Amino acid sequence: MRASELLAAEVRTVDGRRLGVVTGLRCSLDGPSQGPTPAPRVRALVVTGRHVGAALGYQQENQRGPWLVRALIRALHRRSRLVDVGLIDRVEAGTVRLSAEPD
């Protein structure tokens, strides 16, 4: 699977309810690798109602930038949530289907 198959995909619950779209992939740097650098491990999907401006990165707390743009993007993404990737049942044609209802 490619990261691009997850990014911008719609996320739907078991009963088909739309949770939002994937705007980011939250990782930790502790994955297995045969090289000198641990591989990034995707732990959670960042799911928000809309995709606009997500690639700018201003929705993250540690990002600096023009305050107006930052405020606007954060307002658009204020309802963003993290969904554990362990809940993914399958990925198909731009849709991520979950195997269980998120908490």
Next chain:
Amino acid sequence: MTDESFDDMTDESFDLRLRLLDRQVVDPDGAMICKVDDVELAPADGGGYVVTALLAGPLALGPRLPGRLGRWTVALARRWSDDPEPSPRRIPFERVTELGSAVVLDRSRDQLGIAGLEDWVRTHVIDRIPGSRHASE
């Protein structure tokens, strides 16, 4: 599902899209190799998905581009490829020595064998020039 302050997420967590995608890939001497156009993911033993390779080239970038631009990018890359089943250039993640503002590899572009444009020019242009195969004689 929780807010962005996900329990397992520490200060060390990062967004793959912002930290890895579109970053410059360089060799140990700092020479540019390519950009990270996409990454390959595989299920990991400890849970989640782990990055197993960096993908580069129009066949990796195309699916990320919107609408016709993305479809044309992929179609042209397939049309110009000599491979009947072309795939993106793939760099195994174990080649990565550093993840910073650039992604540093332990080998040069020639050693990796991923110089797609140069290979294409050699096959379709240079090799067709009369005498090009006997330059040293």
